[in-house]
Amino acid sequence: MKLWQSLTGIAALIFCGTSLAFTVQLWVSMPADLGGQLVAGATAVALELCKFSFAPLGLWLCSQGQKNGYALLCLWPLLVVISIVATVGFLATHSEEQQQRSARNSQEYRALQQQLNSLQQQINTLNGLINIDANNGYRQRALNTAAQLSTLETERTQLIEKLSTIGQTANTHSAFNSLANTLNADPARLQHIGFLALAIITDIVGLVALLAFNAAATVGKRVSQPFQQPETAEQQPEHTSNLSKEQQLLAQRICAGEFGNRPVLRNISNSITGGYRTVKPVFDALQQAGALTRNGQGFALVQR
Structure with a gap:
């Protein structure tokens, strides 16, 4: 190879x-x-x-x-x-x-995530204080704490939006970013x-x-397995002895399986000089010699 x-x-x-x-x-x-x-x-x-x-x-x-x-x-x-x-x-x-x-490993994302965790802890603490004050009857103090809680929840919402924006930006821009800037493309x-x-x-x-x-x-594979030399006139079967030299060589190629076990007359005619008039007598001679048989609309080689 x-x-x-x-x-x-x-x-x-x-x-x-x-x-x-x-x-x-x-x-x-x-x-x-x-x-x-x-x-x-x-x-x-x-x-x-x-x-x-x-x-x-x-x-x-x-x-x-x-x-x-x-x-x-x-x-x-x-x-x-x-x-x-x-x-x-x-x-x-x-x-x-x-x-x-x-994006999640970037410094900006980590900083925002730490702020979000800190806010969440403060919110949890304020929720606990509000419950304690409400249970002990300190209603006004509970209301003041609830106002602080509302501010922290607003900040938390803003941080979550920033985090999602970082993720969306990372999904949009990729390794093609520099090429896109050069070509002014999306x-x-x-x-x-x-x-x-x-x-x-x-x-x-x-x-x-x-x-x-x-x-x-x-x-x-075909080159490594050359075709056999044509047989002499004495060795030629009676049915193929009346064929020309080119037709006898074609008959040997068909019998050797070069065109498959089901040789197609039309396909071989399109690839051989002389076309149908050259190939048809070869098929007839091979049928008479018993090397080729009819198989439906086509032909098939006889296995020996």
Whole structure:
């Protein structure tokens, strides 16, 4: 295997593994219970595996003349879109959680949180004093304390609003903030576009690399197994001896399984010089020789 083939295979595994991890983590994060997480994770893995396999499997089935290959090719773009949406969702959720943690660890947030805790303690103390005064008949003093309590509760409400504002600001501004300032764009919109582009690159490039690696491996296998030399006239079966040299070579390729176990006359005619007039006599000769048989609307190689 050549170096570029190995590098393409490694890249395909990395991209596909990354896409699989993003999708599974997003699906697992939605259910709250362990059973639901297991089911969601298994479903995500199945969807990703179908996304990886439907394109090459569909192309192979179509080359064999199987119509259900077209169904796989039609479903494949839908699975790719689902995977891209899942990747964007995971990146957005993970980024938001990380930004919230950063905001809560900031000095401003901690200072406001300490003030809020201090106010809460004062409020609890005043509530206790009001109950004591009310129970002992000091009604006026209880009313004065209640006025102080109202002021502290107003300050507490203002602090809670500031804390929530810090969290919202952190969710809006992200690592794309500097780029947004340069482009004079909305940071949240720019971040969403960046996540979408990253998801498309991860899924599409991974799938293309996987298909390229598979095609390169198939071609390499064919090169390492060259076709047998044409038989002599004495060795040729009676049914194929009247074919031209090119037709006899094509007959050997069909029997060797190069076009699959269900060779399609129309597909081979489109790829062979001479088209239908060259390929049809080969199919007829192989049928007479017993190497090829009718299978519904198509043909199938006879296993020996």
